Amino acid sequence: MSKLTLAIPSKGRLMEQTTEMFGRAGLTVSKVGHARGYRGEIVGLPDVDVAYVSSSEIAAALKSGSVHMGITGEDLVRESMSDADTRLLFLKKLGFGFADVVVAVPQWWIDVATIGDLEAASLPFRRVHGRWPRVATKYMNLTRRFFASKGFGDYRIVESLGATEGTCSSGTAELIVDITTTGETLRANGLKILDDGVILKSEANLLATNAAQWTPELEAVRAQIVKAMQHSASG
Amino acid sequence: MAAESAQQFAALEAQAQVLMSVFTKAGHESVAPSVIQPADVFLDVIGESLRARTYVFTDPDGAELCLRPDLTVPACRLHIARYADPATPAKYCYNGPAFRFQPQGADDTHPREFRQAGVERFGDRDAAAAEADTIALILKALEAAGLKSWSLQIGDLGLFRAVLDAVQMPVRWQKRLSDVFWQPDAFRAELQRLTTAPGAAAKAVPADLVAVLKAGDIAASAAGIHQYLDAKAIEVIGTRTVEEMAERLLDVIADRSAPPLDAASAALIEAYVRVKGPAKSAGEAIAKLLAGAKGGTGAALDAYDRRLALLANAGIPLDRVTFSAEFGRSLEYYTGIVFEVHAPGLSAVSPVAGGGRYDGLMRAAGADRDVTAVGGAIHTERLLSVLKGGRS
Numbered sequence: 001m002s003k004l005t006l007a008i009p010s011k012g013r014l015m016e017q018t019t020e021m022f023g024r025a026g027l028t029v030s031k032v033g034h035a036r037g038y039r040g041e042i043v044g045l046p047d048v049d050v051a052y053v054s055s056s057e058i059a060a061a062l063k064s065g066s067v068h069m070g071i072t073g074e075d076l077v078r079e080s081m082s083d084a085d086t087r088l089l090f091l092k093k094l095g096f097g098f099a100d101v102v103v104a105v106p107q108w109w110i111d112v113a114t115i116g117d118l119e120a121a122s123l124p125f126r127r128v129h130g131r132w133p134r135v136a137t138k139y140m141n142l143t144r145r146f147f148a149s150k151g152f153g154d155y156r157i158v159e160s161l162g163a164t165e166g167t168c169s170s171g172t173a174e175l176i177v178d179i180t181t182t183g184e185t186l187r188a189n190g191l192k193i194l195d196d197g198v199i200l201k202s203e204a205n206l207l208a209t210n211a212a213q214w215t216p217e218l219e220a221v222r223a224q225i226v227k228a229m230q231h232s233a234s235g
Numbered sequence: 236m237a238a239e240s241a242q243q244f245a246a247l248e249a250q251a252q253v254l255m256s257v258f259t260k261a262g263h264e265s266v267a268p269s270v271i272q273p274a275d276v277f278l279d280v281i282g283e284s285l286r287a288r289t290y291v292f293t294d295p296d297g298a299e300l301c302l303r304p305d306l307t308v309p310a311c312r313l314h315i316a317r318y319a320d321p322a323t324p325a326k327y328c329y330n331g332p333a334f335r336f337q338p339q340g341a342d343d344t345h346p347r348e349f350r351q352a353g354v355e356r357f358g359d360r361d362a363a364a365a366e367a368d369t370i371a372l373i374l375k376a377l378e379a380a381g382l383k384s385w386s387l388q389i390g391d392l393g394l395f396r397a398v399l400d401a402v403q404m405p406v407r408w409q410k411r412l413s414d415v416f417w418q419p420d421a422f423r424a425e426l427q428r429l430t431t432a433p434g435a436a437a438k439a440v441p442a443d444l445v446a447v448l449k450a451g452d453i454a455a456s457a458a459g460i461h462q463y464l465d466a467k468a469i470e471v472i473g474t475r476t477v478e479e480m481a482e483r484l485l486d487v488i489a490d491r492s493a494p495p496l497d498a499a500s501a502a503l504i505e506a507y508v509r510v511k512g513p514a515k516s517a518g519e520a521i522a523k524l525l526a527g528a529k530g531g532t533g534a535a536l537d538a539y540d541r542r543l544a545l546l547a548n549a550g551i552p553l554d555r556v557t558f559s560a561e562f563g564r565s566l567e568y569y570t571g572i573v574f575e576v577h578a579p580g581l582s583a584v585s586p587v588a589g590g591g592r593y594d595g596l597m598r599a600a601g602a603d604r605d606v607t608a609v610g611g612a613i614h615t616e617r618l619l620s621v622l623k624g625g626r627s
Binding site: 119120124129148151 | 277278282283284286288411414415418420421439440441444464469470471472473474475476477479480482483484598599
């Protein structure tokens, strides 16, 4: 039979925590071949192929169905598909990789505490500067959907693929949408989170995709993995 | 989208020739603005919602471009490129493709690629006369192409501002209501705030910050805010200016002691927004509403009556014209009159032509100041489908 492909983050804390998590569930993940390779296996589950993939690409792989299951942050998944709930099965929140996706503005904007205030400040901003305030983010879709849900449209997105929290002081954006865990980095960069500016409270999730080819046998393997994970306490 | 048939192509070309000859005979120079446009101008004018309906892409140099969603902004840019003085009077016409993403899927009346034939004119001294001429010209072209039955819907954002004047309220409230006019929910909320608790927002401003603000003096207030922020070791970062915040805070503070907007005035504004019907009776309805206004009927009614007189002078039968106060709310770059021409067999969301006044657009497109500008465009595929008695 064909195998179930499980995508696991290929580096960093997320990879370590994922491996630990599987370990606690009694599933030993190990690399196949040399240590720098990108294929792996789970001891005792011969029908599973492990693919080491970068976190953001895991979302894309789940979307296209090139893997059956994967572990990645909810933020990345919801950013890459607006209808994640119909495309994916959210099998388990894993209790690590916490990150809030938030709207943050300069601390000195004392008159702006909510999205409503932001809107009230946007129009005069446009009168003075001839353009809408710019929002720096790598979460273009989450940002658009969130602002649309709040009825706020008077902004302009500028894509930022790193050091987003520095874009306000460098003058390339007026506000940002970014991830934060403690808010410390935001504060250090002179930013504050809006009162109603939490877009998503994200953490790592175990996911399966409807886009992949599922046979009854593979579904049984999936059930086996989920069962094992449910018995392990999340760290 | 279905492949274009040779027959359809020939029919569109023939129709375009008729439309363009009407435009050029009226003194409009035929131009062909670029299909590929910088996305910046569109995004800065319309905002991020543009992306939801426009093909925006990045070229190999990283520049953000778009396939033009209409020909109005491209015509503005062409004019600015031609003349050092953007207010130089000019009349243009065009026939060419525009592109819009159709989230519900493209069909015959909402194609993703369609041809617009239209006119734009810039720098007119008599703006109201230019508007009437433009609308009359679009109708003339439609009739020349064979459209017999049509109706004209107009709205007027200038009239809304005149109504706010007649009601008499602080200028900052007028500004705010005009700003949120685009968003019916926010508009209702703002009106509610003004009639109930205009001072509520002021409570959130810290007392020691209020202390450094000087009513009516933005510069002094900004200086005070700088000191306030320095004392708290909060750094001013980004391009928004402290003066902007000072202005906003002064408005908020001014509301602290402002008496709420009286219920009668709020009711008048709400009633005005609901005015809709044949142009003549709508005018009477507005007159009746304004009879009770504190500031008198003044400029608002004069503007409305003059508008109708000009349309009649331009040869437009007024019994085919309807007015809707709320019309134009979804078209953010218009600043005055807005119009749509509807034809039988097309749904209410599929006008066969439309346009209006957009005085702020030239500046957004790169001019150094606002320039009077008015224009209108015909959706040529829709026109053809109506003339062929085709699908609705």
